Amino acid sequence: MRLRILLLSMFSVLLCQPLLAQQSPQPFAAPPTLQEKALPGKTLSLAASQPKPGCNPSGDVTHNGNLVTLDLNVVKRPNKIYNPGTGSMDDVNLRSYGGCLTGPLLEINPGNTLRVFLHNQLEPPLPGAPECPDGGPNCFSIINLHFHGMHVSPAGNSDNVLLNIAPMTNFQYEVNVPEDHPAGTFWYHAHRHGSTALQVASGASGVLIVRGNRPYTGFTPGDIDTILHDANNKPFTEQVFLFQQIPYACFSDPPADQKIIKNLDGTWKCPAGDTGVVENFDKQLSSPTVWDNNGRFTSINGVVQPAITNVKAGEIQRWRLIHGGIHDTVNLQIVPMVSRGPAAALALRGIFSGTPAQQAKTIAEVCPITQPDSTKPVELVPQFEIASDGLTRTAIHPIGVAEKSVSGGIGSNFLQPGYRSDVLMVFPHPGTYCVLNQAATPEERANASIKGGPGGQGPNETQLLATVIVKAGITVPADQLTKYVEQILVRNNKNLPANALKGLADGDLTPWRGMPESGPASNASDPLQVAFYIGDLPTPPAEPTTPPGAFGFYINSKEYSPNRIDFTRQVGATEDWVLTSYGEPHIFHIHVNPFEVMDVTYKGKSIYGEHGECLVPPDSVGLVNQYCGMWHTFKDTVFVQNDYKVHIRTTYDRYIGEFVIHCHILDHEDGGMMTNIEIVPDLGAPGNGIGMPEMHHMNHNDQ
Ligand SMILES: [Cu+2]
Structure with a gap:
């Protein structure tokens, strides 16, 4: 009996510990920002030169007219993440842009040149570490920089994810954001094939906001930013939420026999004095249920x-x-x-x-x-x-x-x-x-x-x-x-053209739409296809073979090869694509140009009514089909549910060059679910309009 009381009291002490540990909530924090650096010969205001509260990323920013210059250091740095499971701050040591748990918030304007001196200060792999062949989840110290959703050049030292920035080297990016770029919420993240998932999971991502001040004039579209303000023209308060799911773990010694240290319930545990890391692709990232079961928090x-x-x-x-x-x-x-x-x-x-x-x-x-x-x-x-x-x-x-x-x-x-x-x-x-x-x-x-x-x-x-x-x-x-939101928007924007004001009263945002409606597609009767599939070839619905074909992470039955271009398309063309997944869902993402969701079909039938209303009934817990509300919206990333077909239309606007399509389940991407697309000046001309006659070195297509 006495033992039972003792056990009970010990138990209640244990139970109460997290409650005792936390008496106030974690305060919300905006993403960190880079320290502003003065231009040569200029001085900053006292406020601008002070270090900010919270994490100060390693790097700085200068503004000079349209030129925004960043020094951004990729580092692995100690940090702390709150763990409600134990009521304690867990020590972690993670890779990121700038060394905070998220990369610095970047804010730019249309027409800016974003010049980024990226300093990869990650340590090279230890001697004896595995080699870095093309593809495969490896090379965790090699990084690059992708500007997700941005309509910018994919070539050269712009938004080029085919670059490898080696450890302890520097690289100068120069991204020209066109004058007509829409204002909106974008982000940047690591995108070196093979290390993308591990680096992004470690925190190598940040928010990129394009701010616009172009008013709607009655003729040209305006920036949504210009109407989101109070009666005194003060912008609405903004909050940025970068959701990250960092699967940090502590490993038992010796490293050769790395096992994740776990609690009895299977959740991951970092004993006092231990430091959580993201280092092991197979154990920390690649299982579809790993995030559900590891006890970590978004x-x-x-x-x-x-x-x-x-x-x-x-x-x-x-x-x-x-x-x-x-x-x-x-x-x-x-x-x-x-x-x-x-x-x-x-x-x-x-x-x-x-x-x-x-x-x-x-x-x-x-x-x-x-x-x-x-x-x-x-x-x-x-x-x-x-x-x-x-x-x-x-x-x-x-x-x-x-x-x-x-x-x-x-x-x-x-x-x-x-x-x-x-x-x-x-x-x-x-x-x-x-x-x-x-x-x-x-x-x-x-x-x-x-x-x-x-x-x-x-x-x-x-x-x-x-x-x-x-x-x-x-x-x-x-x-x-x-009605309240619509009325406030109308009340605070009385100077708008009458037609815009009238529409706004019913929630119409067409005057500020980020992209114009697509024109007709040149291949509407024969759309391009992207079919995602993980498994043994051939891709269903083809009959399985005996013995089964090779296992892999496939797009159109091919795994990623840096030496192969699967789509060569003509700049300026508008084309339709049909996206499918077999067996489990995947997430389609294409760089450079957004696409318009034209239709989503389930077993051959559109889920939308004539005006885009969703015909799919809510399910038992009140969730509705996630494609409701996507009709004729522009996106750069879309979920592709098995049994559904997502019909999209895109225009290869302005930029030529080579870039990628991939699954944005990033461990799938690293596994091989990625493909190269090249946009060329003229599909009908010799060399597709690139290079001179007899010139061979431009073409590395080994198909
Ligand atoms: Cu996938």
Whole structure:
């Protein structure tokens, strides 16, 4: 009996420890920024020359007219990540641009030249480390820089992901952002084939914002930035959310027999004094369920489960959401917290403890999907999406409201790795809200069974991403939020041309649309195909052979070869593509030019009605098909669910050169799910219009 009491008291001490450890929430932090450096002969203001609070990235920035010059150091540096599972700050040592948990926030304007002196200060591999052949997950100290979603040249020292910047070397990038580049939310990340997933998972990514001040004149499209302000022309408060899923682990000695140290429940453990790292592709990244089971938490700008406190009820804010993870869906929903039950007292203050599994119970109690004592679904806080993948939509797309606006839409904001979503947020009343990564049913998981299913709709347990503690302000009835946002936009933009103002009153954003509607495609009757498949050749639906063909990560039955160009297309052409996955979903991403989602079909039938309304009914937990709301939107990254066909149209605008198409599940990319595309001046001319007659060295196509 005495033993039992002793055990019980020990147990309760253990249970209470995380609660004792944390008395205040993790504060929300914007991404770090580079220190401004003075131009020669100039001095900076005192404020600009002071080091900023928080992490200061290794590097600096100068502005000189249209030239933005960065010194950016790629380093592996010690850091700390909050772990609610233990209530402690875990020591980590990770690779990133600048050495903070995320790369510095970069802000540029259309017409800027972005000159980046990239200093790769990662240490070369130790003697005896594996060689670095082409492809394969290796060479973790070789890096480069990709400007995801940017419409810039892929050639030379611009957005060229075929570059290898070796350890302890420097490289000068020069990216000319055209005058007519749309304003929006983009990002940059490591993209050296073979080390992409490991480096991005380690934190080698950052947010790139293009800010525009071009007003809509009645003739030329304007920048959405010009209408997002209060009555005094002060821009709406902005919050940047770079979601990262850093799978740091501690390994048992000796290194030759590396095993991840785990708790009894299988989650990963870093004993006191140990340092978490991201070094082992197979053990930390490549399993489809590794992120679900490792007990790690999605971070936002490097902070786990931050509390956002600078929000007032009724205030419109612009949230820039960027999925910088490598593999797993973030199914973003925002729900008001229920202020009863034993867990509520701390939760209302933004304090959550425990492993993801322990937290799932708390979340079910304080942020339930149904209203207390009812089966009625909880009222979500709407996310008014104004741009997807950085490009302004034709209309405000309300996510999470049942009422109809111009484009309609309910449910979740499904963020897949690589996606961006710019949303206007209004919290209807003061109080605490949960920003959730909502769970999906097993059939809806990213890696659905061979039989298919909706797939890619969220984690297996609901996770808390952040809390929002909303101060008193203007209380808005929940069912009037859409009208409220539209009316404020109209009220604060009275100088707009009459037609634009009239449309804005119904959420129409056409005057600020990021891309013009595509023209007709030259190959509409015979579209290009991208078919993703992991498995033994041949790619289904072809009959399997005996013995089976080679196993691999395939696009159109081929694994990546740097020596092969699979698509050679004509600059200026507009063409259709059809994207499919077999067996499990993949994520299509193409560099340089965005594409327009023309249609999504399921078993040969469009999921859209005549005006883009979604014909697919919501499922049992209120999630809707993630393609709802994509009709005729421009994107650069799109989820390709097995059993669905995604029909896209793109124009190879302006730029020639070689770049890539790949799966944005980045461990798939490293595994071989990537292909080269080359845009040439003239498909009908000798050498495709490149080089001189008799010149052979331009062509490395070994097909
Ligand atoms: Cu994939």
